[in-house]
Amino acid sequence: MTDSPRTPGDAGASETDRAPHMVGFQVTDVDFAKADGLVPGVVQHARTGQVLMVGFLDEEALRVTLDTGLATFHSRSRGALWTKGESSGNVLHVEAVELDCDRDTLLLHAIPSGPTCHTGERTCFDPGARPGSFVHELDEVVRGRQLELPEGSYTTTLFTGGVRRIAQKVGEEGVETALAAVAQDDEALLGESADLVYHLLVLLRSRDLGLADVERVLRRRHG
Numbered sequence: 382m383t384d385s386p387r388t389p390g391d392a393g394a395s396e397t398d399r400a401p402h403m404v405g406f407q408v409t410d411v412d413f414a415k416a417d418g419l420v421p422g423v424v425q426h427a428r429t430g431q432v433l434m435v436g437f438l439d440e441e442a443l444r445v446t447l448d449t450g451l452a453t454f455h456s457r458s459r460g461a462l463w464t465k466g467e468s469s470g471n472v473l474h475v476e477a478v479e480l481d482c483d484r485d486t487l488l489l490h491a492i493p494s495g496p497t498c499h500t501g502e503r504t505c506f507d508p509g510a511r512p513g514s515f516v517h518e519l520d521e522v523v524r525g526r527q528l529e530l531p532e533g534s535y536t537t538t539l540f541t542g543g544v545r546r547i548a549q550k551v552g553e554e555g556v557e558t559a560l561a562a563v564a565q566d567d568e569a570l571l572g573e574s575a576d577l578v579y580h581l582l583v584l585l586r587s588r589d590l591g592l593a594d595v596e597r598v599l600r601r602r603h604g
């Protein structure tokens with residue numbers, strides 16, 4: 382195995398299960414010596430930015446993570462490698478790995494296939510504590526509904542109704558929001574705004590787009 386930075390499509394892996402490719406450093410760049418062969422690895426949701434968990438990696442764990450695309454750590458209690466989700470199935474698909482400025486901490490951008498915490502929560506940290514993240518979480522929930530189409534879900538009825546129907550709802554909610562702004566109290570305006578944002582997320586998803594794509598446009602305009 383070489384330590385050269387990876388490029389998309391490395392090792393002939395398919396589009397869906399390829400190893401992480403956005404690795405801008407070499408394994409030998411990592412300062413494992415500083416803390417007895419281990420470096421902390423912070424796992425962040427690749428779409429929402431939510432911090433999911435923290436584990437420790439030795440050089441072998443990092444190589445396995447890069448080779449398999451599944452977050453793999455060194456268990457300090459067992460003194461062995463473990464791939465997150467190897468028993469529960471709730472693995473972390475790593476899309477990119479970053480090395481920090483001191484070369485002694487890794488940031489893993491990953492898509493979880495289930496709850497990350499052993500308690501069944503999505504993250505080992507308090508999901509409610511981070512301000513500004515909820516719309517992204519909602520975007521993820523909407524994405525999940527689109528994939529699973531659970532029965533009895535309003536979001537499912539929107540997706541099965543098709544893009545025209547969803548677009549019509551966004552138009553209606555837009556008008557209602559505008560009317561509330563000029564003729565109703567704050568509570569009504571906020572309620573209509575929430576309806577509008579939710580339906581807009583569903584509309585974007587129906588075109589395989591998400592909040593992150595809108596953010597990219599906004600950043601470009603204001604950057």
Ligand SMILES: [Zn+2]
Pocket residue numbers: 434497498499500504505
């Ligand atoms: Zn946990």
